[in-house]
Amino acid sequence: MRWEGNRTSSNVEDRRAGGGGGIGIGGGTIGIGTIVIALIGGAVLGVNPLTILGMLTGGGAPQVQQQGPAPAPPANDKMGxxxxxxxxxxxxxxxxxxQQGGATYVEPKLVLFRGAVRTACGAGQAAMGPFYCPADQKVYIDLSFYETMKTRMGAGGDFAQAYVIAHEVGHHVQNVLGISEKVQRAQASGSRAEGNALSVRLELQADCFAGVWGHHAHNQRQILEQGDVEEAMNAAAKIGDDALQANAGRAVVPESFTHGTSEQRQRWFATGLKTGSVKSCDTFSARNL
Structure with missing residues (x-):
């Protein structure tokens, strides 16, 4: 992936030098790593999955944690x-x-942390994987997740890493557009199976939005190199619900899926990447996911 020399964002907060603290329950987070914890838990990452899931899905209003300003990553920090x-x-x-749709994009912040971090959605931990908190409109990433992707999931590569960020930013886009709120309201009034099905559509749309980013970024800045698309497709396959359940030695239970199958995640990412169209990412109207 060709990225060096391109513009950097002023919206990155480097909190790796500080502690996260707390085990508070917040308003919920949407993360690419949550299903990993639910299925693999302590066997892979050394964390009790019930503890993490309780933190992710527990009740209570979001609790905003006030923190001072954080610096940008140092210039000599390549991953930052x-x-x-x-x-x-x-x-x-x-x-x-x-802008093309006549609207203004509200940029999210991205927080780099190590181990644990306080968020407006409660306490976040590295074992959750990267996640987006709609309550403070921030993406949270412990960069050790990329090593987990490479060594434990077999999903290395810089464009695979970029796909993870773009997926979480896709959740921010959903939040800004009001999609996430509609899904949460529908989930609150439905069964667990219905809620899971809506979660799958939300996650697949975020995958498609990640593809939309890749489409336009390459057209404008020629970021893609040979093998990059395959890296992202491989990452999408590794984090499909069916693959995670099978790799954890569990029975594959479609009713429990919250992110979509490997094939679905690959296909919706590819749809966004091919078309570059937000309208092509309407997973909620699609008859066949």
């Missing part, structure tokens, strides 16, 4: 600069997409 560059790229793409 990579994340900042990818975030800037998503800003450029989504600003243009919103």
């Amino acid at each position: 600069q990579f994340v900042s560059t990818v975030l800037a790229d998503t800003e450029d793409v989504w600003k243009q997409q919103f």
